[in-house]
Amino acid sequence: MGLDGQGLATDAATVQVIATIIKFVIIFILCMQVPPLMVWVERRAPALMQRRKGPNRVGIGKWRLYGLMQSLADAIKLIFKEEVVPEGANRAFYHIAPIFAVFPAFLIACAIPYGHTMQLFGYTIPLSIVDIDVGFLFIFAFSSLAVYGVTLAGWASNSKYSLLGALRASAQMISYEIPLGLSLIPIVLIFGTLDLNQIVVAQSAWIWKWGVIKAPISFLIFLICMFAETNRAPFDLAEGESELVAGFHTEFNSAKFAAFFLAEYVSMFILSLLAATIFFGGWQIPFVPYHALLVVTGGLTWLASLIGFVVLILKACFFMFLYVWVRWTLPRFRYDQLMSLGWKFMLPLGLANVFITAVVVAAIQFG
Amino acid sequence: MTQQVLFYIFAALITLCSIGVITVRNPVTAAMYLVSDLFLLAGIYAMMQAHFVAAIQILVYAGAIVVLFIFVIMLLNLGPEARQRLKIPAPELAVLVITTIAFIGVAIMMTNGQPTVPVGALTPKAVQAAGGNTYVVGMVLFTKYLWPFELSSMLILLATIASVVIAKKDKAKAVKSTRKEQTLTSPAASSDCVEAAAPASLSNGKVVHGTR
Amino acid sequence: MNPYLPVLIVLLFGIFLGGVFSALAAFVNRRRITDSVKLEPFECGVPAIGERDKMSVKFYLTAILFILFDIETVFLYLWAMTFKELGWFGISEVFVFLVILVAGYVYVVKRGALEWD
Numbered sequence: 001m002g003l004d005g006q007g008l009a010t011d012a013a014t015v016q017v018i019a020t021i022i023k024f025v026i027i028f029i030l031c032m033q034v035p036p037l038m039v040w041v042e043r044r045a046p047a048l049m050q051r052r053k054g055p056n057r058v059g060i061g062k063w064r065l066y067g068l069m070q071s072l073a074d075a076i077k078l079i080f081k082e083e084v085v086p087e088g089a090n091r092a093f094y095h096i097a098p099i100f101a102v103f104p105a106f107l108i109a110c111a112i113p114y115g116h117t118m119q120l121f122g123y124t125i126p127l128s129i130v131d132i133d134v135g136f137l138f139i140f141a142f143s144s145l146a147v148y149g150v151t152l153a154g155w156a157s158n159s160k161y162s163l164l165g166a167l168r169a170s171a172q173m174i175s176y177e178i179p180l181g182l183s184l185i186p187i188v189l190i191f192g193t194l195d196l197n198q199i200v201v202a203q204s205a206w207i208w209k210w211g212v213i214k215a216p217i218s219f220l221i222f223l224i225c226m227f228a229e230t231n232r233a234p235f236d237l238a239e240g241e242s243e244l245v246a247g248f249h250t251e252f253n254s255a256k257f258a259a260f261f262l263a264e265y266v267s268m269f270i271l272s273l274l275a276a277t278i279f280f281g282g283w284q285i286p287f288v289p290y291h292a293l294l295v296v297t298g299g300l301t302w303l304a305s306l307i308g309f310v311v312l313i314l315k316a317c318f319f320m321f322l323y324v325w326v327r328w329t330l331p332r333f334r335y336d337q338l339m340s341l342g343w344k345f346m347l348p349l350g351l352a353n354v355f356i357t358a359v360v361v362a363a364i365q366f367g
Numbered sequence: 368m369t370q371q372v373l374f375y376i377f378a379a380l381i382t383l384c385s386i387g388v389i390t391v392r393n394p395v396t397a398a399m400y401l402v403s404d405l406f407l408l409a410g411i412y413a414m415m416q417a418h419f420v421a422a423i424q425i426l427v428y429a430g431a432i433v434v435l436f437i438f439v440i441m442l443l444n445l446g447p448e449a450r451q452r453l454k455i456p457a458p459e460l461a462v463l464v465i466t467t468i469a470f471i472g473v474a475i476m477m478t479n480g481q482p483t484v485p486v487g488a489l490t491p492k493a494v495q496a497a498g499g500n501t502y503v504v505g506m507v508l509f510t511k512y513l514w515p516f517e518l519s520s521m522l523i524l525l526a527t528i529a530s531v532v533i534a535k536k537d538k539a540k541a542v543k544s545t546r547k548e549q550t551l552t553s554p555a556a557s558s559d560c561v562e563a564a565a566p567a568s569l570s571n572g573k574v575v576h577g578t579r
Numbered sequence: 580m581n582p583y584l585p586v587l588i589v590l591l592f593g594i595f596l597g598g599v600f601s602a603l604a605a606f607v608n609r610r611r612i613t614d615s616v617k618l619e620p621f622e623c624g625v626p627a628i629g630e631r632d633k634m635s636v637k638f639y640l641t642a643i644l645f646i647l648f649d650i651e652t653v654f655l656y657l658w659a660m661t662f663k664e665l666g667w668f669g670i671s672e673v674f675v676f677l678v679i680l681v682a683g684y685v686y687v688v689k690r691g692a693l694e695w696d
Contacts, residue, residue, distance in 0.1 A: 017584065020584070020585045020588065021588070024585070024588065024589060024592070028592075079603060079607060080607065083604040083605060095601045095605065096601070098597050098600055098601050099593075099594055099597030099598060099601065100597075101597070102593055102596055102597035102600070103590060103593025103594055103596070103597060104593075105593075106589055106592070106593040106596070107586065107589055107590060107593060110585060110586070110589050129585050129589065130582065130585045130586055130589070131582055132582050132583075132586075136656075137656065167638055171637075171638050171641045171642070174641065174642065174645045175641060175645065177645070177649070178645065178648045178649060178652060181649070181652040181656075182652055182655070185652070185655050185656060185659045188656065188659035188660060188662075189659045189662050192660075192662070192663060193660075194656075194660060253604070254603075254604045254607075255600045255601070255603040255604035255607070256600060256601055256604045258600060259597060259600035259601065262600075336694075339641070339693070340693070343644075343688075343693045344688060344693060347648065347684070348684075351677065351681065354655060355674070355677065358662065358670055358673070359670065361662070362662075362666065362667060362670055365663065366666055366667070
């Protein structure tokens with residue numbers, strides 16, 4: 001541990017560890033705000049789309065607050081509900097399954113760059129918590145672990161409808177993981193790196209360099225697979241309210257249901273952040289390059305990074321609204337239609353996209 | 368030094384989880400122990416600076432192959448095994464002990480008790496300078512090991528065809544046998560029982576209503 | 580600093596958070612449930628019918644095909660990283676690879692293994 005003139009510890013490793021913990025606390029608090037807000041949005045937005053008002057009474061004291069406290073009321077109610085473990089359920093897995101649903105989402109949240117690397121008190125602090133050079137593959141590895149939460153939950157419930165719902169949901173999730181992976185290969189071909197930090201920097205502030213313009217079909221495939229991976233929007237047969245009751249989480253009450261709920265919304269948020277990072281320039285403000293931003297903020301890198309962070313969150317919020325919009329607009333797919341779409345349309349489209357992009361990029365780069 | 372300590376921790380945990388895989392009675396619990404095994408193995412790869420292999424280990428092995436195992440366990444509706452006493456006959460036990468000792472002895476002789484370190488172009492700094500872990504693996508795969516790469520595609524093709532043949536063959540037979548059963552049982556059902564409320568179908572496909 | 584140290588911290592924290600939710604459910608409002616009707620698996624009010632029967636083999640086929648195409652995706656990622664250096668030679672290599680795999684895929688589709696799941 002080195003000491004500088006004022007006796008402060010200047011050991012880079014310790015500082016990085018403290019910075020990591022602070023970054024993670026901020027990201028965690030951010031992610032925990034998402035489910036309550038989304039619950040409110042999910043009830044007000046479709047209400048307004050359907051020309052009615054959603055919940056608008058639960059507020060604080062005599063201020064209605066547009067019903068924003070509804071989420072708090074729901075959360076408190078959920079925690080105090082009775083937990084009924086069905087008989088014959090495998091106790092160990094019944095209690096462990098929510099953990100498998102929750103932790104992959106938070107791990108993926110850590111691999112996303114939230115802003116430009118900043119200089120604070122003389123230390124260079126990168127704004128992604130986990131800085132591994134195999135960025136994408138790390139994200140895919142942990143999103144493929146989310147299948148276990150669903151499968152174990154359904155199996156541990158000792159109910160054949162839960163098991164069927166869980167098997168269908170996990171078969172759907174793994175079927176759409178392949179087109180998801182294939183859709184990001186053209187991005188690697190174009191930008192030449194797996195590291196998300198470098199991809200965001202490569203998509204500078206000019207919109208024609210963003211991922212969505214350079215690889216539009218990839219974006220389309222990624223968007224559709226995003227909906228399918230989180231069991232949302234037109235792909236929610238396995239947990240839809242009118243089929244199979246609630247699917248794999250039928251037998252889970254109170255806080256465990258809250259855990260699955262939380263995991264679903266946090267994964268939606270994570271995938272929205274990922275879509276914004278890869279295809280929409282991440283923390284780049286459109287038409288304001290980073291050096292211009294530095295001039296505006298007077299050279300304060302932390303302020304520029306903060307502005308970039310806010311811009312990224314705004315882009316992710318757009319995708320979250322898209323989730324809600326699509327859910328309340330499109331009818332649900334039947335399960336066999338869903339699987340046919342994944343295997344017979346998305347997979348060949350993904351492969352063709354990879355090959356055509358490779359030929360085009362090769363033609364541009366080396367004639 | 369920390370690497371060695373970390374390695375021994377990982378190795379001990381992997382051994383415990385592997386023993387768990389073969390001794391627990393519930394097959395899904397065994398599959399979950401296997402997942403933790405693979406996770407820890409990915410940790411060892413990461414410790415050796417093989418980041419690509421670590422990520423792929425979790426992506427393919429823990430995220431796809433064990434999912435397949437779990438699907439099969441649920442398909443076959445396997446329950447926990449009955450508790451039984453572990454009986455290993457003396458000759459087998461002797462072979463097991465001798466093999467373990469020999470294995471440890473060979474490992475010690477090969478490494479002289481020292482952990483081996485990568486040299487030359489494989490040191491982490493050299494790999495990083497060459498363009499990162501994935502890049503180096505890719506370059507070696509597509510230039511030096513091109514033939515094994517193309518042959519692996521044949522292996523994947525083989526696996527695809529084999530799995531479809533095995534799975535679909537049973538289904539074709541099952542469909543034919545149920546159709547035969549239906550045509551055999553329906554005339555018997557319609558011949559008796561005057562008060563049959565449900566319409567029965569004769570083998571030529573016509574629907575007969577019960578006479579009331 | 581080891582790049583995997585944050586991974587470990589976040590992993591432990593995620594497991595801790597999931598555990599907190601599970602424990603919260605198990606310990607708040609904790610009471611022995613003696614009413615056996617509540618303990619039955621939910622089946623819209625009627626008693627559960629029959630045993631768990633065998634699930635179809637379509638799930639097995641989906642899982643195996645997922646493994647195979649996942650491995651193919653991994654190889655494609657490796658190629659995508661080294662794309663610039665390998666140039667047209669690399670594209671032709673991967674073209675051969677993809678042709679063999681697409682042949683397998685066409686066989687699977689024609690054989691009807693991906694039907695009505």
